[in-house]
Structures are given as C-alpha cells and as structure tokens.
Amino acid sequence: xxxxxxxxxxxxxxxxxxxxxxxxxxxxxxxxxxxxxxxxxxxxxxxxxxxxxxxxxxxxxxxxxxxxxxxxxxxxxxxxxxxxxxxxxxxxxxxxxxxxxxxxxxxxxxxxxxxxxxxxxxxxxxxxxxxxxxxxxxxxxxxxxxxxxxxxxxxxxxxxxxxxxxxxxxxxxxxxxxxxxxxxxxxxxxxxxxxxxxxxxxxxxxxxxxxxxxxxxxxxxxxxxxxxxxxxxxxxxxxxxxxxxxxxxxxxxxxxxxxxxxxxxxxxxxxxxxxxxxxxxxxxxxxxxxxxxxxxxx
Amino acid sequence: xxxxxxxxxxxxxxxxxxxxxxxxxxxxxxxxxxxxxxxxxxxxxxxxxxxxxxxxxxxxxxxxxxxxxxxxxxxxxxxxxxxxxxxxxxxxxxxxxxxxxxxxxxxxxxxxxxxxxxxxxxxxxxxxxxxxxxxxxxxxxxxxxxxxxxxxxxxxxxxxxxxxxxxxxxxxxxxxxxxxxxxxxxxxxxxxxxxxxxxxxxxxxxxxxxxx
Numbered sequence: 001x002x003x004x005x006x007x008x009x010x011x012x013x014x015x016x017x018x019x020x021x022x023x024x025x026x027x028x029x030x031x032x033x034x035x036x037x038x039x040x041x042x043x044x045x046x047x048x049x050x051x052x053x054x055x056x057x058x059x060x061x062x063x064x065x066x067x068x069x070x071x072x073x074x075x076x077x078x079x080x081x082x083x084x085x086x087x088x089x090x091x092x093x094x095x096x097x098x099x100x101x102x103x104x105x106x107x108x109x110x111x112x113x114x115x116x117x118x119x120x121x122x123x124x125x126x127x128x129x130x131x132x133x134x135x136x137x138x139x140x141x142x143x144x145x146x147x148x149x150x151x152x153x154x155x156x157x158x159x160x161x162x163x164x165x166x167x168x169x170x171x172x173x174x175x176x177x178x179x180x181x182x183x184x185x186x187x188x189x190x191x192x193x194x195x196x197x198x199x200x201x202x203x204x205x206x207x208x209x210x211x212x213x214x215x216x217x218x219x220x221x222x223x224x225x226x227x228x229x230x231x232x233x234x235x236x237x238x239x240x241x242x243x244x245x246x247x248x249x250x251x252x253x254x255x256x257x258x259x260x261x262x263x264x265x266x267x268x269x270x271x272x273x274x275x276x277x278x279x280x281x282x283x284x285x286x287x288x289x290x291x292x293x294x295x296x297x298x
Numbered sequence: 299x300x301x302x303x304x305x306x307x308x309x310x311x312x313x314x315x316x317x318x319x320x321x322x323x324x325x326x327x328x329x330x331x332x333x334x335x336x337x338x339x340x341x342x343x344x345x346x347x348x349x350x351x352x353x354x355x356x357x358x359x360x361x362x363x364x365x366x367x368x369x370x371x372x373x374x375x376x377x378x379x380x381x382x383x384x385x386x387x388x389x390x391x392x393x394x395x396x397x398x399x400x401x402x403x404x405x406x407x408x409x410x411x412x413x414x415x416x417x418x419x420x421x422x423x424x425x426x427x428x429x430x431x432x433x434x435x436x437x438x439x440x441x442x443x444x445x446x447x448x449x450x451x452x453x454x455x456x457x458x459x460x461x462x463x464x465x466x467x468x469x470x471x472x473x474x475x476x477x478x479x480x481x482x483x484x485x486x487x488x489x490x491x492x493x494x495x496x497x498x499x500x501x502x503x504x505x506x507x508x509x510x
Binding site for chain 2: 272
C-alpha cells in the first residue's frame with residue numbers, strides 16, 4: 001500500500017529530481033546556443049525555448065483543460081478517444097502494460113482501464129501516465145481519485161520528458177502499448193519522441209497516436225479553419241481567461257505534419273505500419289480533423 | 299503496405315493450411331521471421347498492421363489469392379488453357395476447407411450491401427486473364443473480352459464444384475471447356491448467319507426504293 005502510495009504521489013513530491021525538467025529553464029545556460037529553431041504555433045522560436053513555452057501554455061490551461069476540450073470540440077474529443085481505445089482493444093488477449101505519454105489528465109488511461117475491465121474482466125492491465133507538466137498530472141491524479149483505480153497498482157503518474165524518458169525507470173523493451181494523445185505536436189522533436197517510444201516498447205508491441213491532422217476536403221477545411229481561429233481562442237478568453245494559449249494550440253495543429261508525412265516519420269523510427277492510405281497507417285476521424293496513427297515494433 | 303508488413307503477410311501464407319484465414323495466422327507470422335520474435339503479435343498489433351476485425355482476414359485472403367495468381371506465371375513452360383486452370387485449381391487443394399469462409403469474407407466486405415459478389419467475380423476474372431495471357435490466346439477485339447468472360451465463368455463454376463467435390467473438379471473443368479468450345483463455335487456461326495441475313499435484308503430494302 002505504501003509503495004502504491006509512493007507511485008501515486010503528485011510528482012513534485014518525488015524525492016528523486018532526475019525526472020523533473022531542469023534543462024531548458026530560462027535561467028539556465030545561454031538560449032539558442034545551437035541556432036536551431038522550432039515552431040511554436042505560427043511563431044518560430046529557439047529550439048531550447050519551446051519546451052518552457054509549451055510548459056507555460058499547459059500550466060495555464062491545466063485547470064480548465066477538460067472543460068475547454070468539451071467546449072471547443074463540442075464533446076467530439078470523447079468520441080475520438082473512444083475510437084482510439086476501441087481500435088486498440090486493451091485486455092482482449094490478456095493484461096497489458098501500457099504507457100500513456102502526454103496523458104496528464106488521464107483521459108486515455110481511464111478509458112484503457114475501463115475497456116479492459118468492462119469488456120474482458122481484466123483487472124491486471126496497468127497504465128503509467130507520463131507527462132512533462134506537473135499541473136496536468138495533478139489534474140489527472142485528482143480525476144483518478146474519484147475512480148476505483150485510485151491507490152491500486154493499475155495506474156501510476158510520472159513526470160518525465162517524452163523525448164528523454166529516463167532509462168532507469170522506463171526500461172528498454174518493457175511496454176505492450178504506447179499511447180500519446182494530442183500531445184506529440186507539442187514536443188520539440190517528434191523523431192526523438194518516436195525513438196523513445198520504439199525503445200521502451202516490447203518487440204511486437206503497438207504504438208498509437210491520436211492527433212489533430214490535415215483535413216483534405218477543401219470545404220470542410222475552410223469551415224474548420226474558420227471555427228478554429230475564431231471560436232476556439234474566443235472560448236479560451238471566456239472560459240479560461242487565456243486567449244494566447246488557445247491561439248497557440250490552434251496554430252500548432254496547422255504546423256503538424258500531414259498524415260503520410262507523419263506515417264513516414266513513424267516508419268523512420270523503426271516501426272512497421274500499414275499502407276499509406278486512410279485505414280492503413282492511419283485512420284482519419286471526421287474527415288481528417290483528427291487521425292489515429294499506429295505502428296508496430298517488428 | 300510497407301515492406302515489413304508485406305513480408306509478414308508472405309510469412310503468414312504457409313500458416314493458412316493449419317490456422318485458416320485468421321488473425322491468428324497473421325499473429326504467428328512473426329515467429330517465422332529470420333530473427334523471430336519471442337511471442338506472436340498481440341491483437342492490437344495485428345489491427346495496426348492489417349486492419350481491424352475481419353479486415354485483417356480479408357487482407358490475408360487477398361494476399362493468398364494474389365500469391366496463387368502469381369504462381370500461375372512462375373511455370374514458364376507453354377501450357378494449354380485447360381492445364382493452366384487445372385494447375386490453378388490444384389493450388390486450392392491445401393487450403394480447400396478454408397476457402398468457403400474466405401469467399402464469404404470477401405463477399406461480405408461491402409459496407410453497403412449485405413452480400414457483394416464483386417470481389418469473387420474479380421478473382422475469377424483475374425485468374426481467367428492470367429490464364430489466357432499464359433496460354434497466348436489469340437483472341438482479338440471483342441473476342442478478347444468474350445473469351446475472358448467465358449473462361450472466367452468456367453473457372454468460377456469449376457472452383458465452386460471443387461469446394462463440394464474436389465476429386466471430380468478436373469473432369470468437370472474439362473467438360474465445361476469442351477462445352478464452351480462448342481458453344482463458342484455455335485455462337486460464331488450464329489453471328490455469321492445473322493450478318494448474312496442482315497446484308498440480305500439491307501439489299502432488299504434498298505432495291506425497293508428506300509434510301510439509306
């Protein structure tokens with residue numbers, strides 16, 4: 001029980017500092033020493049600053065994250081997340097050891113555990129929720145306190161960087177399922193995240209990513225752009241008092257690679273995927289507004 | 299399909315005999331890799347590579363059919379059409395007990411129609427086209443299509459016969475081919491006669507003063 005409690009403690013109380021994000025802090029070291037840049041929405045920023053800028057965004061949105069998701073997507077994000085978990089069918093062929101990266105508020109983790117329990121009477125599947133942002137993890141921890149999984153070995157929370165998962169805790173070839181939902185576009189280096197995913201997954205295991213993507217239908221694309229750039233930042237102002245953070249979130253979607261490009265990045269990391277078409281390496285949801293990308297470590 | 303998943307699909311083909319056109323065969327394919335994995339692929343991985351539910355099984359069925367069609371070309375010795383079709387029927391024998399389910403899977407692939415015969419017809423047409431190409435059929439113009447259509451129908455009938463009575467499939471195929479050649483000859487003669495009749499009537503009508 002004490003060990004379970006230690007794992008479930010809010011990350012800032014962890015005694016080991018190694019998992020905390022200490023690099024890229026503005027007060028440490030020179031900025032932009034490498035000259036490399038990264039996109040922060042439509043802005044271009046020094047690569048070293050992106051993490052702290054994104055951290056600032058999520059520190060700001062964490063407390064209203066679920067409310068804003070519901071308001072801005074009219075609840076549709078729940079359907080997308082249900083589709084992802086339904087596609088993966090965790091627990092169908094036995095318990096899984098899962099890692100949900102950038103899963104701070106615990107949406108996907110909860111769905112994985114519920115799916116395994118309700119459909120296959122599986123109470124052995126575990127999910128380790130990893131997020132770089134302590135505030136988001138705190139929200140997830142609070143959510144899980146209302147469920148039957150609180151204080152059980154089935155869920156644990158870890159503050160860590162998806163691009164550099166500490167090998168001492170996240171060992172090679174150790175997970176059956178890696179999920180990352182609406183988080184990879186916020187990472188500075190997508191190839192680094194994919195490389196870490198490949199490292200920690202067991203041979204034969206699955207990588208799954210649910211992310212906003214490119215809408216190919218021109219009419220739908222126009223309507224979606226209008227809605228994204230007009231309504232969502234406005235909702236951010238009204239509901240969360242933070243227009244800029246939601247402006248960033250909307251812009252970051254547009255900068256994310258298209259479905260075939262991202263599928264190729266997944267293959268470049270070493271994964272095997274289906275063919276380069278909808279229904280193969282990716283599955284478009286709602287015309288491509290969101291897309292589920294999968295890969296297998298073979 | 300990427301190279302790795304195509305390779306796994308190929309490795310799954312020999313497993314069809316024992317496991318059928320199932321997700322299990324796809325899952326076990328990784329055990330046949332040059333550096334095999336320790337365990338079969340989990341269900342989520344089969345879905346990720348080959349499709350959800352029965353879509354993965356349909357992928358396997360299509361791969362097997364393509365492989366069987368490809369093998370028809372492998373034997374480069376000139377063969378008569380009947381022998382080519384018999385060789386193709388022989389390819390079915392190791393997996394014969396699984397074929398009815400395979401065709402049912404293909405026929406139930408349409409999201410709209412409860413039963414869609416198009417994939418099965420395409421399969422028969424593909425075999426007929428390949429067989430005519432290998433046999434160096436000299437059909438031209440319209441007869442190119444009619445030849446392939448008749449071979450396609452013959453092969454489909456023979457294959458359906460094979461599912462219920464494998465031993466008599468070859469003899470049934472021979473009888474169909476013989477009847478087809480008689481029917482083709484009869485059709486050609488009928489067409490020729492009809493052409494003569496038409497020319498005659500055209501002449502009679504022209505000579506009675508009607509201008510064409």
